[in-house]
Amino acid sequence: MADIIKLLPDHVANQIAAGEVVQRPSSVVKELLENSIDAGAKEIKLIVKDGGKTLIQVVDNGVGMSPTDARLSFERHATSKISSADDLFNLHTKGFRGEALASIAAIAHVDLHTRTENEDVGTLLKIEGSTVVSQEVTATAKGTSIAVKNLFFNIPARRNFLKSDQVELRHIIDEFQRIALVHPDVAFQLFNNGSEYFNLPTENFRQRIVHIFGNKTKERLVPVTEETEVVKISGFICKPQFAKKSRGEQFFFANDRFIKSPYLHHAVVSAFEGLLKNDTYPGYFLKMEVNPRSIDINIHPTKTEVKFDDEHTLYATLRAAVKHSLGQFHVAPVLDFERDANLDTPYSFKNRDAHMPTVTVDANFNPFSNEKSSGSSRAPVGKTNVQGWQELYDVEGNEDSFSQLQMESDATNPEIFESTDEQVESKQISFQLQRKYIVSTVKSGLLVIDQNRAHQRILYERFLTDITVEKGVTQQLLFPVELDFGRKEMGILKELVPNLTRLGFDIAFSDNAKVVINGIPVSMPEHSITTVLDAILASHLEGQGKEHFTHAEWLARTMGKKLAITNGQVLSVESQSALVNDLFACKEPKLSPDQKTIYVIVGVNEIENKF
Ligand code: ADP
Numbered sequence: 001m002a003d004i005i006k007l008l009p010d011h012v013a014n015q016i017a018a019g020e021v022v023q024r025p026s027s028v029v030k031e032l033l034e035n036s037i038d039a040g041a042k043e044i045k046l047i048v049k050d051g052g053k054t055l056i057q058v059v060d061n062g063v064g065m066s067p068t069d070a071r072l073s074f075e076r077h078a079t080s081k082i083s084s085a086d087d088l089f090n091l092h093t094k095g096f097r098g099e100a101l102a103s104i105a106a107i108a109h110v111d112l113h114t115r116t117e118n119e120d121v122g123t124l125l126k127i128e129g130s131t132v133v134s135q136e137v138t139a140t141a142k143g144t145s146i147a148v149k150n151l152f153f154n155i156p157a158r159r160n161f162l163k164s165d166q167v168e169l170r171h172i173i174d175e176f177q178r179i180a181l182v183h184p185d186v187a188f189q190l191f192n193n194g195s196e197y198f199n200l201p202t203e204n205f206r207q208r209i210v211h212i213f214g215n216k217t218k219e220r221l222v223p224v225t226e227e228t229e230v231v232k233i234s235g236f237i238c239k240p241q242f243a244k245k246s247r248g249e250q251f252f253f254a255n256d257r258f259i260k261s262p263y264l265h266h267a268v269v270s271a272f273e274g275l276l277k278n279d280t281y282p283g284y285f286l287k288m289e290v291n292p293r294s295i296d297i298n299i300h301p302t303k304t305e306v307k308f309d310d311e312h313t314l315y316a317t318l319r320a321a322v323k324h325s326l327g328q329f330h331v332a333p334v335l336d337f338e339r340d341a342n343l344d345t346p347y348s349f350k351n352r353d354a355h356m357p358t359v360t361v362d363a364n365f366n367p368f369s370n371e372k373s374s375g376s377s378r379a380p381v382g383k384t385n386v387q388g389w390q391e392l393y394d395v396e397g398n399e400d401s402f403s404q405l406q407m408e409s410d411a412t413n414p415e416i417f418e419s420t421d422e423q424v425e426s427k428q429i430s431f432q433l434q435r436k437y438i439v440s441t442v443k444s445g446l447l448v449i450d451q452n453r454a455h456q457r458i459l460y461e462r463f464l465t466d467i468t469v470e471k472g473v474t475q476q477l478l479f480p481v482e483l484d485f486g487r488k489e490m491g492i493l494k495e496l497v498p499n500l501t502r503l504g505f506d507i508a509f510s511d512n513a514k515v516v517i518n519g520i521p522v523s524m525p526e527h528s529i530t531t532v533l534d535a536i537l538a539s540h541l542e543g544q545g546k547e548h549f550t551h552a553e554w555l556a557r558t559m560g561k562k563l564a565i566t567n568g569q570v571l572s573v574e575s576q577s578a579l580v581n582d583l584f585a586c587k588e589p590k591l592s593p594d595q596k597t598i599y600v601i602v603g604v605n606e607i608e609n610k611f
């Protein structure tokens with residue numbers, strides 16, 4: 001048979017890479033701005049036309065490029081930022097893959113003007129779809145200007161897929177803000193269709209936040225600082241009363257790079273516990289500095305997802321730091337804007353306001369211990385009601401264990417409903433509708449809960465706490481279960497062992513390539529071992545590249561999904577009431593881990609209107 005394998009021509013390879021790097025105009029903006037920062041620019045101008053579809057231009061006053069470098073910068077894997085694999089683990093720059101410019105040039109018309117400090121004339125390079133059209137000498141300012149025109153001109157399908165100019169501009173502004181926020185020492189400008197959207201001078205972090213989010217932000221910010229051997233945290237949180245219904249002002253930066261982390265988000269939100277109205281999200285602008293060697297930013301092409309070596313410690317430290325600031329904020333409400341307040345601790349106790357409600361701060365809180373001390377804010381769903389959970393799988397509930405459960409889980413969150421007189425009464429009669437909904441009454445009407453989603457939420461929060469804060473309890477199996485898995489699956493399981501152990505699994509690997517399960521989380525029925533592990537492996541295989549998920553969160557979610565009571569399952573009255581109580585002891589009882597509505601209240605008015 002003739003040979004059939006061919007090497008892809010470079011321009012095809014570049015177009016494929018472009019699919020990963022460039023999703024929309026804002027991806028180009030991100031790459032260009034990051035290159036300018038890496039080039040040491042102190043002034044950066046971003047000019048866009050028609051939401052970036054017609055033009056995206058970034059002009060900087062950074063180091064510029066020599067004529068050869070200018071040409072090379074568009075080659076794939078051309079980078080000045082790493083020269084050995086070892087450099088990868090000690091990154092101080094934003095870029096390192098050397099594929100951004102090559103990818104962008106593959107799908108657009110690019111004009112590059114650049115000049116280094118010690119050259120009198122600069123270079124003008126024109127590229128169209130990976131083809132160099134011209135290279136000439138030109139007079140230009142020191143620094144680099146890259147204009148990207150007609151994005152996706154040669155991939156109509158991608159171009160048609162773009163949203164309206166307004167939507168694309170919104171994405172561009174998001175990227176711009178993420179970068180501008182964490183580089184307040186760089187001046188930025190943004191123009192769209194000739195009008196100026198932002199003009200940010202060099203300033204400090206606090207001023208930059210206020211510049212971007214408006215003067216009203218000024219009084220809302222509370223500084224957060226913490227330094228441990230693992231991480232240096234600095235930045236601001238917004239006072240709880242300004243928490244918003246919509247998300248959008250939540251920013252984490254790891255080593256000056258914007259990151260998304262639902263796991264660390266959870267840490268911050270849990271520190272606000274009890275201070276937020278239902279369905280509101282606190283604003284925050286938090287910078288974390290960790291040893292570059294302890295962080296892996298290589299796992300996602302658009303690099304907003306990172307992997308930290310020591311997530312658990314980071315979680316606990318962050319939560320403690322935010323709690324600490326919230327505690328201090330109540331004794332010193334007003335801060336001086338002019339000072340760069342993020343570096344010192346500008347609080348004094350002399351301004352104590354006698355009328356302010358106090359927040360209990362656990363002075364003994366040690367983020368590194370297992371948080372057993374009193375006053376810790378572990379979710380009220382404690383280990384003690386484990387028995388109750390087993391009962392949920394068992395329709396023939398045992399009266400005794402449930403009365404005990406009710407007493408222990410009556411720490412019902414008083415903020416579930418708008419006013420406290422509308423709390424769910426735990427002794428309330430409830431019934432099941434179509435073996436799917438639990439119907440009960442609250443003062444304001446009828447409460448209808450989706451049983452499966454409710455249980456997913458409860459288990460999810462519980463497992464997340466087990467993984468992150470306090471190790472889950474293990475039930476040792478009388479007869480260890482041996483399972484066979486493929487090599488790939490074994491590899492994944494080995495990687496997951498630390499988190500699985502924290503969930504309560506006791507897993508060993510035998511010499512003959514088998515997985516031996518000696519113990520499982522106490523809230524998990526023994527017969528579900530294979531289903532749960534299969535689900536974890538399957539979702540790991542498909543969910544790896546997805547944004548937004550850390551290992552911990554994703555594991556908790558998968559376990560919750562697999563173990564939650566299903567629709568169609570009959571629940572005893574006791575199980576129903578345990579489910580209701582535990583749901584409202586959750587931090588977010590309204591939404592399932594997949595952001596679906598868990599319960600609705602049919603108001604008395606609504607009912608009256610029907611008569
Ligand atoms: P990476 O940033 O991963 O190195 P890029 O494709 O984004 O890869 O850029 C390739 C190279 O081009 C960079 O390593 C850098 O040397 C050079 N370069 C890109 N943009 C600029 C700029 N604005 N100023 C100076 N050099 C630049």
Ligand code: MG
Pocket residue numbers: 031034035094095096098100101
């Ligand atoms: Mg780059």
